Each structure stands twice: as structure tokens, then as C-alpha cells.
Amino acid sequence: xxxxxxxxxxxxxxxxxxxxxxxxxxxxxxxxxxxxxxxxxxxxxxxxxxxxxxxxxxxxxxxxxxxxxxxxxxxxxxxxxxxxxxxxxxxxxxxxxxxxxxxxxxxxxxxxxxxxxxxxxxxxxxxxxxxxxxxxxxxxxxxxxxxxxxxxxxxxxxxxxxxxxxxxxxxxxxxxxxxxxxxxxxxxxxxxxxxxxxxxxxxxxxxxxxxxxxxxxxxxxxxxxxxxxxxxxxxxxxxxxxxxxxxxxxxxxxxxxxxxxxx
Amino acid sequence: xxxxxxxxxxxxxxxxxxxxxxxxxxxxxxxxxxxxxxxxxxxxxxxxxxxxxxxxxxxxxxxxxxxxxxxxxxxxxxxxxxxxxxxxxxxxxxxxxxxxxxxxxxxxxxxxxxxxxxxxxxxxxxxxxxxxxxxxxxxxxxxxxxxxxxxxxxxxxxxxxxxxxxxxxxxxxxxxxxxxxxxxxxxxxxxxxxxxxxxxxxxxxxxxxxxxxxxxxxxxxxxxxxxxxxxxxxxxxxxxxxxxxxxxxxxxxxxxxxxxxxx
Numbered sequence: 001x002x003x004x005x006x007x008x009x010x011x012x013x014x015x016x017x018x019x020x021x022x023x024x025x026x027x028x029x030x031x032x033x034x035x036x037x038x039x040x041x042x043x044x045x046x047x048x049x050x051x052x053x054x055x056x057x058x059x060x061x062x063x064x065x066x067x068x069x070x071x072x073x074x075x076x077x078x079x080x081x082x083x084x085x086x087x088x089x090x091x092x093x094x095x096x097x098x099x100x101x102x103x104x105x106x107x108x109x110x111x112x113x114x115x116x117x118x119x120x121x122x123x124x125x126x127x128x129x130x131x132x133x134x135x136x137x138x139x140x141x142x143x144x145x146x147x148x149x150x151x152x153x154x155x156x157x158x159x160x161x162x163x164x165x166x167x168x169x170x171x172x173x174x175x176x177x178x179x180x181x182x183x184x185x186x187x188x189x190x191x192x193x194x195x196x197x198x199x200x201x202x203x204x205x206x207x208x209x210x211x212x213x214x215x216x217x218x219x220x221x222x223x224x225x226x227x228x229x230x231x232x233x234x235x236x237x238x239x240x241x242x243x244x245x246x247x248x249x250x251x252x253x254x255x256x257x258x259x260x261x262x263x
Numbered sequence: 264x265x266x267x268x269x270x271x272x273x274x275x276x277x278x279x280x281x282x283x284x285x286x287x288x289x290x291x292x293x294x295x296x297x298x299x300x301x302x303x304x305x306x307x308x309x310x311x312x313x314x315x316x317x318x319x320x321x322x323x324x325x326x327x328x329x330x331x332x333x334x335x336x337x338x339x340x341x342x343x344x345x346x347x348x349x350x351x352x353x354x355x356x357x358x359x360x361x362x363x364x365x366x367x368x369x370x371x372x373x374x375x376x377x378x379x380x381x382x383x384x385x386x387x388x389x390x391x392x393x394x395x396x397x398x399x400x401x402x403x404x405x406x407x408x409x410x411x412x413x414x415x416x417x418x419x420x421x422x423x424x425x426x427x428x429x430x431x432x433x434x435x436x437x438x439x440x441x442x443x444x445x446x447x448x449x450x451x452x453x454x455x456x457x458x459x460x461x462x463x464x465x466x467x468x469x470x471x472x473x474x475x476x477x478x479x480x481x482x483x484x485x486x487x488x489x490x491x492x493x494x495x496x497x498x499x500x501x502x503x504x505x506x507x508x509x510x511x512x513x514x515x516x517x518x519x520x521x522x523x524x525x526x
Contacts, residue, residue, distance in 0.1 A: 002476045002484065007268040096519025103515045110427040112515050162425050162434075163516045164373040166509050167444055167464025169432065169471060171425075181430055201430025202475075208432060209472035212465075212492065213265045221265065229475065246429050252366045252375055253426045256359025257520045 003228045009213035010035060010223035016049045018057070023143045025049070029223060037144065040233075042153040042226040044210035047173050048117065048127055049222040050136050050156055056128040058085060076102050082118065085126055089114035095254075108133070108173050109245055110254070111160060130156070133174035141176045153178035153231050157207035157214075163253050170207035172244070179232040181244060203244065266491045272476035273298060273486035279312045281320070286406045288312070292486060300413040303496075305489040306403070307473035310421040310436055311380065311390055312485040313399050319391040321348060339365050345381065348389050352377035358517075371396070371436050372508055373517070374423060393419070396437035401499075404439045416441035416494050420470035420477075426516050433471035435507070442495040444507060466507065 013032040016025055022045075030036065037043070051057070065073070065080035066087070073083035076097035083102065087094070090104035097103070101112040108115060108129060115129035130136055137154040144152050154176040159168040172180065180203035210224035248254045276295040279288055285308075293299065300306070314320070328336070328343035329350070336346035339360035346365065350357070353367035360366070364375040371378060371392060378392035393399055400417040407415050417439040422431040435443065443466035473487035511517045 002272045002478065004272070005270040005472075005476055007270065007472070009265045009267070095516075098513055098515050098518040101515040103519050105427075110516070160425065161515060162423065162464070162467070164368075164508055164511065164514050165434075165464060165467065166507050167462040167467065169464050169467050171428075199430040200474075200478075201425070201428060201432050204425070204428065204430065204432050205471050205475045208468050209268070209270070209475060211463075212468045212472060213268055215265065215463075244429050245427055248427065250361055251427050252361050252364040252424060253373065253516050255361040256366050 002230070005209070005229055006225075006227040007209050007213050008033075008035065008225040008227065009221045010225060011221045012049070012223070015220065016052050016222060018052060018055045020053050022050065022053045022140060023147070025053075026140075026144075026223060027147075035225065037148055037150040037152050037225070038227065039151045040153070040229075040231050041150070042155060042178065042206055042229055042231060043140070043144070044155045044157050044207060044214070044224045044226065045137075045140065046214060046222040047115075047130060047133065047156050047158040050130045050133065051127050054130050054136070056130055058126050058128065060124045060126070072097055072102055076100060078102075082113070082116070082126065085116050085128070086114045089116055089128055105248075108158070109171075110248075110251075111158075111171075115158060129158070129173065134176070137174045137176035151177065151233065153233075155180075155203055155207050155210070157210060159211065168211075170204065170209070170211035172203035172207040175203045177233060179234050201244070266493070268472070268492055269488075269490040270472050270476050271296075271298065271488040271490065272484045273488060274484045275312070275486070278483065279315050279485060281315060281318050283316050285313065285316045285403060286410070288316075289403075289407075289486060290410075298488065300407065300411055300415050300488070301490065302414045303416070303492075303494050304413070305416040305418060305441065305469055305492055305494060306407070307418045307420050307470060307477070307487045307489065308400075308403070309477060309485040310378075310393060310396065310419050313393045313396065313419055314390050317393050317399070319393055321389050321391065323387045323389070335360055335365055339363060341365075345376070345379070345389065348379050348391070349377045352379055352391055368511075371421070372434075373514075374421075374434075378421060392421070392436065397439070400437045400439035414440065414496065416496075418443075418466055418470050418473070420473060422474065431474075433467065433469075433474035435466035435470040438466045440496060442497050464507070 013029045060081045063081040065084040069084035070080045073080040077099050086102045090106050093105040095103045104114040117127050133156040141154045155172045156174045160171040182200040214221045276292045323344045326344040328347040332347035333343045336343040340362050349365050356368040358366045367377040380390050396419040404417045418435045419437045423434040445463040477484045
């Protein structure tokens with residue numbers, strides 16, 4: 001029986017800055033919300049605050065746009081410096097541009113502008129994605145366990161758009177400590193017929209649920225706790241076997257443009 | 264201040280069948296869960312049970328696959344009859360196939376197999392998407408208000424996959440009674456800089472949060488209540504102005520393949 005889920009926003013007690021320690025910010029913010037972790041809570045952290053404390057930030061003035069960046073910037077209606085940062089962050093792996101977005105591939109998947117973001121970054125600065133979200137998730141999990149003696153699943157979450165739909169949903173850049181994909185292939189449906197393609201993107205679903213309470217503009221809510229999810233704890237070794245990304249050829253949105261069926 | 268959200272699964276007290284009345288099923292199921300609606304709850308309903316009570320079901324034996332369907336079925340490694348149903352349901356609007364999925368366009372967006380589903384449908388039968396989810400959402404909203412005197416927002420939800428990612432998340436096929444897109448363009452970020460591209464897909468986020476507790480295989484949980492979301496009630500006239508779909512040209516995933524930038 002699935003229990004009720006609770007999604008609890010934890011506002012930051014201060015604006016997060018480059019020199020800050022994320023666990024200290026979290027502890028103080030929990031205190032201000034009069035909250036404590038319970039075992040098997042899931043903590044969702046906005047990737048942006050991870051990037052800020054890890055100083056994954058570049059300033060416009062340090063950037064010299066290439067000819068390629070100038071051309072892409074024109075197609076995407078953005079500043080050439082921003083396009084250059086996107087090219088650098090994606091190692092040049094992009095499919096093209098629409099207004100406001102260059103569509104890129106990197107280790108975090110297929111995403112707008114390689115995750116580089118001008119919002120909430122201050123003038124003349126761009127916040128990039130954290131260098132290694134998996135490592136950051138592992139660190140925060142371990143430090144919470146050491147200090148608070150609670151086993152907490154971690155999600156580092158970002159926003160994404162979905163094909164042909166208006167607006168953003170959540171996405172898990174990395175997880176730590178729990179099974180993030182629920183593979184139901186082999187399970188039976190209501191009529192006892194085996195399910196063939198059902199794999200549930202648990203971590204993306206939880207990241208999205210957290211995004212509902214975290215907001216995106218000036219709410220200053222970089223954390224959310226999800227309580228009541230029947231999380232399956234996994235060890236590091238098991239975690240390493242999981243891959244939440246599929247290849248472009250397998251992807252129903254991109255695959256058809258790569259492997260055109262015979263006409 | 265954003266309150267805590269609660270996501271409450273409501274299992275069906277029986278297996279939903281073609282002759283059933285959805286409001287009666289809901290009432291009995293709420294009773295079995297000892298739950299009552301509160302004003303401004305959001306009720307998420309699995310599109311599959313809407314399709315079943317509306318008899319949006321076809322049987323394999325009634326289908327004669329065309330040459331096109333046979334060819335597409337080969338590319339997608341599926342039965343030709345299923346490919347024919349997908350072609351019919353999408354009016355032939357598809358981008359191509361990968362293993363297990365033909366990628367189609369219809370009024371519900373860009374989706375696998377036009378939403379036609381072999382799971383939980385019984386042998387030799389395929390469940391289609393409901394014909395008019397907007398109308399179905401409006402009906403259930405009005406009937407709940409008449410019988411229970413509570414103002415409840417409605418989402419009819421389906422599963423979707425996202426580009427390059429493994430697993431399904433939720434998607435709102437239709438909503439009724441509340442603002443389903445939160446447009447934050449024009450709002451300021453933390454540094455007072457206007458946000459340019461932030462539009463939050465509230466209904467998709469809520470559909471996804473509900474999917475966490477609803478599951479997909481044999482859990483028989485076609486309903487979930489979301490409590491605590493600061494929903495903005497809207498009238499029918501306002502609702503009609505909203506469109507949660509964007510054009511393929513604007514879509515960062517599909518647009519680049521349609522409008523290739525100058526190389």
C-alpha cells in the first residue's frame with residue numbers, strides 16, 4: 001500500500017554565496033523551518049546552489065566569442081558570449097537552436113543551453129551546472145549521516161522542458177543512496193500480461209514534485225524534503241550500474257531523425 | 264510562503280469497467296479510503312480509467328493493417344495491428360519509429376504510439392486516449408461540485424517519456440478549474456533582473472507528483488488528491504485562452520531538425 005507523500009519546502013535562511021558550506025546552509029535552514037530529517041527522507045537540492053557553492057560561475061567579460069558562437073547566437077537570439085559559454089560547456093555537442101535556446105548534449109543529457117543560466121546569477125555572470133553532481137550528492141549524503149545520524153536519499157535537481165510542451169518540469173541530474181529508476185518490465189499488468197516498456201523515472205518524478213514547492217524566481221527555496229516515499233536504499237556499487245540516460249538512437253524524440261524509417 | 268504539499272493515493276475499490284460511472288467509482292473509492300474533498304484540492308485521474316468508462320477501446324480482430332502499418336511495425340518491432348491503430352489515432356502524423364514506439368503528433372502533443380496502450384487492457388484489446396479530455400475534466404469538476412459542494416481542480420494525467428532519459432514521468436492531457444501554466448516572464452530574479460524564459464508547467468508537475476503514488480502496473484490507483492497547492496481558480500473563459508502546447512518550430516528538441524541553423 002502506497003502511503004501519502006509529503007513535499008516540504010525548506011527556504012534558505014540566507015542568499016547562498018560562493019564561499020558558503022552547503023551542509024551548514026542546510027542545517028541552519030532546517031533549524032529556521034523547525035524541521036529535522038527522518039530516516040528515508042529524500043532531500044532535493046536545486047543544482048543552482050550546488051553550482052554557486054562550488055563556484056561554477058563565469059563572467060561575461062572573460063569570454064571571447066568565436067565565429068561559430070556569433071552565428072549560433074544570431075539563430076538563438078542571445079548574446080554571443082552566452083553562446084560561447086554554451087559551446088564550451090557542451091564540448092560543441094549541440095543539435096541546433098531555437099529562440100532563447102541552443103539544444104546541447106553533455107553528461108547530464110539533452111538540455112537547453114548546456115544548463116548555463118543567466119537567472120539569479122547577478123549582472124554579467126552565468127551560473128554553470130556543477131562539475132560532478134554525483135560526487136556532490138554523495139558528499140552531502142555522507143555528511144548528513146555523520147552529523148545527523150539519518151539515512152537521507154539525495155537528488156540534485158534542475159529544470160527541463162519537454163517536447164512540444166510549454167513550461168518547465170524537474171529533472172534529477174544525480175541521485176545518491178536510493179534506487180532512482182523503477183524497472184517494471186517483467187512485472188504483470190492487471191490481466192497478468194507482462195509489461196514491456198514500463199520503466200518509471202522515479203528520480204525525475206521526485207525532482208518534479210519538489211520543484212512544485214521550490215519555485216524558480218525569488219522564492220529562495222533551494223531545498224525540499226520528500227517524506228513517505230518507499231525508497232529502496234542501494235549501495236554505491238549498485239548505484240554505479242544504473243544509467244538514467246538512453247542513447248539518441250533509442251530516444252523516441254531524437255531517434256527518428258537519426259534512423260529514418262524506409263520511406 | 265509555500266505550504267507543504269500532500270499527495271494522497273486513492274485506490275479504486277474495484278476494477279474499472281466500460282459500463283461504470285466515473286463519479287460513482289470515485290465516491291465509493293473515497294469512502295473506502297475514508298477521504299473527503301476539501302476546497303481547492305486537485306484531483307488527478309489516470310487517463311486510462313477515463314478511456315475505459317468512455318469505451319475508447321478497440322480489439323485487434325477488428326483491424327486490417329495497411330502496407331504502411333506493416334512497414335512501420337517492422338521498424339518499431341511491434342504487431343502490425345497495433346501500428347495501424349497508432350496511424351489511425353494520429354491521423355498519420357508521426358516522425359518515425361524506434362524499438363517499441365512510433366512517435367506521433369496529435370491534439371495531446373508529441374507522444375509514443377498516439378497514447379494507445381496494450382497494458383492493463385485485457386487480451387486482444389487496446390485502450391486509446393479519451394476523445395475529449397477537456398470535456399471529461401469539466402464534467403467531473405461540475406459533478407463533484409454539485410454532489411459534494413467542493414471546488415476541486417481536475418487533471419487528467421498520462422505517462423510520457425522525456426528526451427534521452429530512461430523512464431516515464433507524468434503529463435497533463437487536460438485540466439479544469441485552475442491555472443495550469445504559471446508564466447513568470449516579467450517577474451524579477453533574485454537580483455531584480457527580469458526572467459525571460461521561465462514558464463512553469465504546473466499541471467505537468469502536479470500530474471508527475473501524482474504519478475509517484477499512482478504507479479503503473481497492478482496497483483489499481485487511478486486517483487490521487489493533491490492538497491496544499493495554492494491553486495489559482497479560473498473560469499471557463501480564461502481556461503480557453505491557455506494552450507499548453509508549443510509549435511514544433513519553437514520546440515528545442517524538434518525545432519532544430521526543422522529549422523537547421525546555417526552551417
